[in-house]
Amino acid sequence: MQKDVFVIGSGQTRFGEWWDKSLHNLMQEAFDAAIDSSPCTALDIDMVIVANMLGELTNNQAHLGALASSLLPHQPPALRVEAACASGSIALHTACAMLESGRAETVAILGAEKMTDCSADEISNALMGAADSERDQPSGLTFPGIFGLIAKRYMHEFGLTRSQLNLVSARHHAHACENPYAQFRNAIAPGDVENSPSVAEPLHVLDCSPVSDGAAACILSTKHKSPVRLAASQIASDSLSITERSSLTSFLATKTAAENAFTEASVTNDDIRCIELHDCFSIAALINLEDLGFSEAGRGIEWYIEENPLITINGSGGLKACGHPVAATGIKQVNDIARKLMESKERFGLAQNFGGACATCGIHILEYAA
Amino acid sequence: MPPNTPPIVSRLHRRHGEKLQQGVIISYTHIAQPYSRTIGLIQLSDGTKVLAPLLGPNPSIGQNVSPRMYLSEVAGSGLRVYNIAYEILVEKAIPHPISPSFPGYILALTGPSGVGKSTISRLLTTMCSDFLVPVPILTTRKPKKGDDGEYRYVSKKTFVKLQKKGEIISFAQIPSSEEKRWYGYCAHDIEHLWTKGMLPVVITEMHLLQGLAGHYGRRSILSLGLLPPGRSKRSMLSHLLHRLRSRGRDSEKSIADRIKNAEADLQFFRERQDLFDRIVVNNNLNAVVDLVQQYTRQQLRDSP
Numbered sequence: 001m002q003k004d005v006f007v008i009g010s011g012q013t014r015f016g017e018w019w020d021k022s023l024h025n026l027m028q029e030a031f032d033a034a035i036d037s038s039p040c041t042a043l044d045i046d047m048v049i050v051a052n053m054l055g056e057l058t059n060n061q062a063h064l065g066a067l068a069s070s071l072l073p074h075q076p077p078a079l080r081v082e083a084a085c086a087s088g089s090i091a092l093h094t095a096c097a098m099l100e101s102g103r104a105e106t107v108a109i110l111g112a113e114k115m116t117d118c119s120a121d122e123i124s125n126a127l128m129g130a131a132d133s134e135r136d137q138p139s140g141l142t143f144p145g146i147f148g149l150i151a152k153r154y155m156h157e158f159g160l161t162r163s164q165l166n167l168v169s170a171r172h173h174a175h176a177c178e179n180p181y182a183q184f185r186n187a188i189a190p191g192d193v194e195n196s197p198s199v200a201e202p203l204h205v206l207d208c209s210p211v212s213d214g215a216a217a218c219i220l221s222t223k224h225k226s227p228v229r230l231a232a233s234q235i236a237s238d239s240l241s242i243t244e245r246s247s248l249t250s251f252l253a254t255k256t257a258a259e260n261a262f263t264e265a266s267v268t269n270d271d272i273r274c275i276e277l278h279d280c281f282s283i284a285a286l287i288n289l290e291d292l293g294f295s296e297a298g299r300g301i302e303w304y305i306e307e308n309p310l311i312t313i314n315g316s317g318g319l320k321a322c323g324h325p326v327a328a329t330g331i332k333q334v335n336d337i338a339r340k341l342m343e344s345k346e347r348f349g350l351a352q353n354f355g356g357a358c359a360t361c362g363i364h365i366l367e368y369a370a
Numbered sequence: 371m372p373p374n375t376p377p378i379v380s381r382l383h384r385r386h387g388e389k390l391q392q393g394v395i396i397s398y399t400h401i402a403q404p405y406s407r408t409i410g411l412i413q414l415s416d417g418t419k420v421l422a423p424l425l426g427p428n429p430s431i432g433q434n435v436s437p438r439m440y441l442s443e444v445a446g447s448g449l450r451v452y453n454i455a456y457e458i459l460v461e462k463a464i465p466h467p468i469s470p471s472f473p474g475y476i477l478a479l480t481g482p483s484g485v486g487k488s489t490i491s492r493l494l495t496t497m498c499s500d501f502l503v504p505v506p507i508l509t510t511r512k513p514k515k516g517d518d519g520e521y522r523y524v525s526k527k528t529f530v531k532l533q534k535k536g537e538i539i540s541f542a543q544i545p546s547s548e549e550k551r552w553y554g555y556c557a558h559d560i561e562h563l564w565t566k567g568m569l570p571v572v573i574t575e576m577h578l579l580q581g582l583a584g585h586y587g588r589r590s591i592l593s594l595g596l597l598p599p600g601r602s603k604r605s606m607l608s609h610l611l612h613r614l615r616s617r618g619r620d621s622e623k624s625i626a627d628r629i630k631n632a633e634a635d636l637q638f639f640r641e642r643q644d645l646f647d648r649i650v651v652n653n654n655l656n657a658v659v660d661l662v663q664q665y666t667r668q669q670l671r672d673s674p
Contacts, residue, residue, distance in 0.1 A: 139421035148399030201400040243419040
């Protein structure tokens with residue numbers, strides 16, 4: 001990072017199914033919470049960056065930059081970014097660029113998604129927009145289907161068993177019990193996962209993150225200080241269609257972004273004490289751990305077999321239990337890591353957020369320096 | 371699914387040519403919602419990969435698949451959207467086309483009463499008496515004036531006895547208001563002709579034909595259906611009525627029964643075309659006899 005970028009404020013709505021709240025309401029709630037938690041006032045915000053994927057399709061709402069700007073009394077300049085489920089981390093990355101370049105000193109980043117106003121079919125179709133419309137979509141594939149293909153292949157290559165995979169969602173649900181913002185604050189037994197209805201073989205309902213409403217906001221500043229700063233902000237891309245990848249069981253974008261982030265922060269895997277990773281489907285958590293360098297290929301599951309691992313993985317409950325309002329996720333992850341570092345006084349934490357089948361990956365490393 | 375407008379569909383169809391290759395399954399998943407389907411990621415022969423529906427039971431990674439076009443959707447505008455699915459190639463033994471127990475051929479003439487089966491059979495078996503031999507029909511009815519040696523008369527008791535012993539391989543009761551009559555064919559009568567190198571000729575109706583085909587196999591039956599001339603069912607039936615009356619063998623009551631049965635026979639011709647190799651309209655006796663001879667010769671020449 002060319003400048004010290006501090007995480008000075010964070011806030012979010014509880015993720016879930018919010019019948020009574022509009023996209024606008026959710027944005028306002030997260031925004032207010034973030035400003036309240038920060039040492040600055042609304043008027044200190046120089047710019048707003050909004051992350052949103054589905055506004056046009058699920059809410060008939062485009063032009064979200066202006067909408068977000070109007071939440072503040074002085075209506076600062078605002079823009080919207082989109083990279084499917086990675087929209088949140090891309091917004092953070094964009095904010096860093098603004099801060100490092102000196103165009104702004106304090107930026108509010110807001111991720112919001114209102115998904116439950118649509119039927120399941122409509123939302124499945126809308127989310128498939130994150131895959132290749134001419135190569136992937138005409139086959140009738142859905143996102144659970146893409147990760148079904150990935151899980152099937154992973155099991156074939158590495159011999160992962162169905163009962164081992166159950167451990168992933170069970171662990172994430174256990175963590176969510178402590179998180180007041182989580183959509184599902186209930187523990188599940190590993191056996192419940194494979195006994196839940198099948199979605200896309202070998203994945204079951206409890207392997208999949210839910211459809212959620214929610215917003216998360218974060219305030220980054222080079223002017224105001226806080227104990228937590230961003231040590232690295234990196235994004236990377238890979239082919240959009242899985243038909244153009246050489247491997248189904250490893251994501252190149254994660255590897256590239258991780259390598260660059262570790263270099264930027266001058267840390268190694270051993271320095272990281274907590275991770276929020278993108279477990280949109282249980283299998284993704286294992287692949288992410290491997291691509292981030294926390295285990296060898298095919299051995300990601302060892303982190304879940306080990307009952308008290310050295311690193312906290314998805315201490316918030318992850319996408320599975322916290323919920324996954326697509327574009328809010330990347331911002332919520334950074335907020336969670338910042339909070340975790342403040343509580344634990346550990347030095348480094350990492351947030352990994354990807355879009356589609358990891359065609360875009362954003363990685364942020366946070367440092368706590370008291 | 372993306373909207374299926376003409377330009378999108380046109381681009382989709384243009385890519386089909388590239389995808390029509392055999393391939394290997396890299397991975398697959400069975401999706402339960404919103405409708406059940408199996409989608410595979412397939413590596414094609416040219417090294418590219420495609421996502422497409424998989425057809426066939428029990429896919430597995432590494433299995434070979436072959437492309438197949440299918441109509442995936444008719445869009446609201448009436449646009450027909452074709453897509454490619456991949457079918458799992460299953461190695462399966464094809465049943466041997468020729469049954470190893472193929473016993474021999476039987477020439478069967480089937481048709482409603484009065485159509486001319488007996489006449490054609492008589493002409494054929496007379497003209498080629500050293501090869502085509504009529505098989506006597508076992509019957510429980512009394513001999514009648516005008517019977518021409520095609521029947522072997524047995525009592526009801528004997529008929530049932532032979533039936534129980536399994537010697538009668540095909541039998542039928544022809545509905546009649548006058549009496550209960552049974553007809554049938556004995557295995558021995560047919561099989562001993564084969565041993566002499568002759569071709570048995572049988573006159574059948576729907577039940578007898580099915581019985582023979584069931585016993586010896588459909589392949590054994592050189593099956594000819596005979597229809598009276600006439601473009602409609604009504605004109606065919608009136609033709610039959612005329613013939614039955616003019617041959618003067620049956621009572622008016624028996625003729626009424628025969629016409630009733632003939633209606634069912636015509637229906638059977640329509641429904642069970644699979645039981646006939648050819649259907650011939652008997653409007654010129656000589657021509658029909660020639661045709662049957664020709665057909666029989668050709669079939670035997672082409673036989674294994």
